[in-house]
Amino acid sequence: MKKKKKVRLAGTTTNTTPVFLVKMFEPRKGKGKVVVRKLELEATQSLLNSWVACRMKCKYMLQGWEPVAQKASFRFGNLIHKILEMLYKRMMVKKPTVSELENSLDTLVSKEMKAASLRRASPGDIESERLEILKANALMHEYINVWKGDLKKDWIEVEKVFNVQFGDKWHLKGKRDRAFKKGKEIWIQEDKTSSRISEEELDLRLSFDAQSLFYNVAKRLEIIEEGGNPDAVKGVMYNIVRVPGQRWKQVKKDVNGKKLKTPRLESDKELLERIRQEIKEEPEHYFFRYEVGFPTEAVFEYTEELKAKLHEFKLWLEGKLATYKNESHCTGRYRCEFLPVCASGGKSFDGFSKSRVLFRELEE
Ligand code: SF4
Numbered sequence: 001m002k003k004k005k006k007v008r009l010a011g012t013t014t015n016t017t018p019v020f021l022v023k024m025f026e027p028r029k030g031k032g033k034v035v036v037r038k039l040e041l042e043a044t045q046s047l048l049n050s051w052v053a054c055r056m057k058c059k060y061m062l063q064g065w066e067p068v069a070q071k072a073s074f075r076f077g078n079l080i081h082k083i084l085e086m087l088y089k090r091m092m093v094k095k096p097t098v099s100e101l102e103n104s105l106d107t108l109v110s111k112e113m114k115a116a117s118l119r120r121a122s123p124g125d126i127e128s129e130r131l132e133i134l135k136a137n138a139l140m141h142e143y144i145n146v147w148k149g150d151l152k153k154d155w156i157e158v159e160k161v162f163n164v165q166f167g168d169k170w171h172l173k174g175k176r177d178r179a180f181k182k183g184k185e186i187w188i189q190e191d192k193t194s195s196r197i198s199e200e201e202l203d204l205r206l207s208f209d210a211q212s213l214f215y216n217v218a219k220r221l222e223i224i225e226e227g228g229n230p231d232a233v234k235g236v237m238y239n240i241v242r243v244p245g246q247r248w249k250q251v252k253k254d255v256n257g258k259k260l261k262t263p264r265l266e267s268d269k270e271l272l273e274r275i276r277q278e279i280k281e282e283p284e285h286y287f288f289r290y291e292v293g294f295p296t297e298a299v300f301e302y303t304e305e306l307k308a309k310l311h312e313f314k315l316w317l318e319g320k321l322a323t324y325k326n327e328s329h330c331t332g333r334y335r336c337e338f339l340p341v342c343a344s345g346g347k348s349f350d351g352f353s354k355s356r357v358l359f360r361e362l363e364e
Contacts, residue, residue: 043170043171043172043173043310043313044172044173044174045174045210045211045214045215047061047062048210048214048309048310048313049210049211051313051316052309053326053329054325054326054329054330054336055316055322055323055324055325055326056323056324056325056326056338056342057326057329057336057338059323060338060341063354064354064355065338065341065349065352065353065354065355066337066352066353066354066355067337067351067352068351068352068353069351075129075132076132076135076136076193076243077193079112079132079133079136080136080139080140080191080193080241081177081191081193082108083105083108083109083136083140084140084177084191084239085158085159085177086104086105086108087101087104087105087140087144088150088155088158088159088178089158089159090104091150091151091153091155091158092155092157092158095151095152096151097151098144098145098148098151101144101151102141102144105137105140105141105144106137109133109136109137112133112136113130113133116129116130116133117130130268131247131248134268134271134272134275135243135244135246135275137272138244138272138275138276138279139241139243139244139275139279139286141276142276142279142280142283142286142287143241143287146283146287147287153180154180154181154182155178155179155180156179156180156181156186157176157178157179158177158178159175159176159177159178160175160176160178160179161173161174161175162174162175162176162218162219162222164218164221164222164225165221165225166217166221166306166310167307167310169310169314170310172214172217172218172221174214174215174218176188176190176215176218176219177189177190177191177239179219182234184232185232185234186219186223186232186233186234187233187234187235187236187237187291188212188215188216188219188233188235188236188237189236189237189238189239190211190212190215190236190237190238190239191238191239191240191241192238192239192240192241193240193241193242193243194240194242194243206236206238206290206292207292208298208302209236209292210302212235212236212238212292212294213294213298213299213302213306214302214306215236216233216235216236216294216299216302217299217302217303217306219233220233220299231296233294234293234294235291235292235293235294236291236292236294237289237290237291237292238289238290238291238292239289240287240288240289240290241286241287242285242286242287244275244278244279244286246271246274246275246278247271248265248266248271249265249266250263250264250265250266251263251264251265251266251270325342330342
């Protein structure tokens with residue numbers, strides 16, 4: 001028998017002049033007026049990060065391509081983010097009680113459950129989303145109780161969108177999770193959600209985390225614009241939330257411990273209770289925080305690096321530096337969402353759509 005061989009032809013996707021440059025300066029019609037986009041002067045941490053990771057990826061992002069289906073791992077992180085935003089916004093307005101926060105969480109979760117059941121998705125997808133919502137519910141009820149000390153903190157911003165001038169050419173844009181005051185000190189708080197967290201790795205990596213340093217620099221510049229003391233910004237408090245791995249399991253015994261004739265699947269309520277119980281028994285496994293102080297010298301050192309990165313980024317945007325693939329970034333801990341696109345030689349964007357919004361993460 002003849003063996004079938006799958007052959008894929010390598011494509012050419014590398015352009016010396018990125019296509020988006022043309023798009024960027026295309027006048028767009030707004031409400032009766034022509035709007036010229038000047039994206040080359042704006043940078044977010046995620047855009048810069050993608051450029052550093054792979055220029056091809058950054059090019060696709062700037063062209064507005066994004067996957068139609070949200071990755072399940074992002075979906076869970078986004079849900080936790082949404083819950084945290086709601087909780088801390090409530091804490092900013094007034095000091096709620098723990099039970100008031102838990103009630104708000106229940107309301108948000110039931111809305112999410114209803115929305116998920118109405119979405120047109122495959123049965124498998126509906127089930128995995130239901131599981132995520134159940135896990136988020138259990139996790140965040142315990143979170144509220146574990147970190148109830150947050151109710152007393154002096155929160156000065158939650159989900160603040162910033163846009164500050166950096167040097168004479170650039171604007172740094174972004175959205176910080178939140179910040180609080182501790183005496184005269186200002187601390188930025190950033191959330192990180194993951195199922196695989198190596199504390200040892202985190203400990204080493206967070207001391208030069210580019211996102212936090214970027215936010216730090218932006219906060220300092222904001223304070224300077226307001227006429228305050230930038231050195232009040234002391235560092236970042238990382239709020240780590242570990243994703244529980246549980247899912248429905250088979251129930252083999254009844255409440256009295258008697259063996260069931262036919263094992264049944266755990267109900268949603270039973271699963272929720274079990275996850276909550278397991279988190280209660282080991283809260284430090286699911287929730288922990290790192291305070292990383294960034295001394296002024298560290299911020300200055302990063303500022304120099306940022307200037308150098310932005311300088312090269314601008315050269316690339318102007319077509320003076322080539323666009324090439326960074327093959328070492330395609331797979332690994334996370335799979336690049338553009339892998340099928342690159343595999344097709346940049347010809348097929350099946351499963352992708354083009355968005356007009358570049359900095360979607362900054363949308364309210
Ligand atoms: S798949 Fe690889 S080469 Fe293609 S954009 Fe992603 S990281 Fe770059």
